[in-house]
Amino acid sequence: MNAKTxxxxxxxxxxxxxxxxxQPVVDGPRDSRYYSDLEACQSLAAxxxxxxxxxxxxxxxxxxxxxxxxxxxxxxxxxxxxxxxVGAVQGAVSKNNNSNSIVRNCMRNRGHNVVG
Numbered sequence: 001m002n003a004k005t006x007x008x009x010x011x012x013x014x015x016x017x018x019x020x021x022x023q024p025v026v027d028g029p030r031d032s033r034y035y036s037d038l039e040a041c042q043s044l045a046a047x048x049x050x051x052x053x054x055x056x057x058x059x060x061x062x063x064x065x066x067x068x069x070x071x072x073x074x075x076x077x078x079x080x081x082x083x084x085x086v087g088a089v090q091g092a093v094s095k096n097n098n099s100n101s102i103v104r105n106c107m108r109n110r111g112h113n114v115v116g
Contacts, residue, residue, distance in 0.1 A: 022042070024107055024116065025116035026114050027113040038107065041107050045106070046099070048099070
């Protein structure tokens with residue numbers, strides 16, 4: 001797999017699995033209140049920031065760094081493509097971690113005993 005293919009594959013893979021749906025581990029009942037609160041907290045996390053912006057920012061930064069490294073080898077395009085893929089993955093992981101933290105904190109604030 002060449003660098004351009006890797007970059008495109010990484011961006012598509014991240015886009016496909018960067019959607020919400022995180023459910024923290026709680027010690028307590030999973031009743032209608034739990035599911036209502038979970039939905040509200042997931043919605044709050046989704047509103048906290050645009051995951052596409054984080055992924056795009058990571059891809060741009062990665063492309064710049066990859067382009068610089070690739071230009072040393074005389075392969076600017078391949079380096080930029082690979083860097084964009086890696087940057088997009090890093091941006092998505094960062095966004096996912098932030099969203100999960102928002103959901104956990106929100107559920108705690110609503111009285112749920114979040115353990116993980």
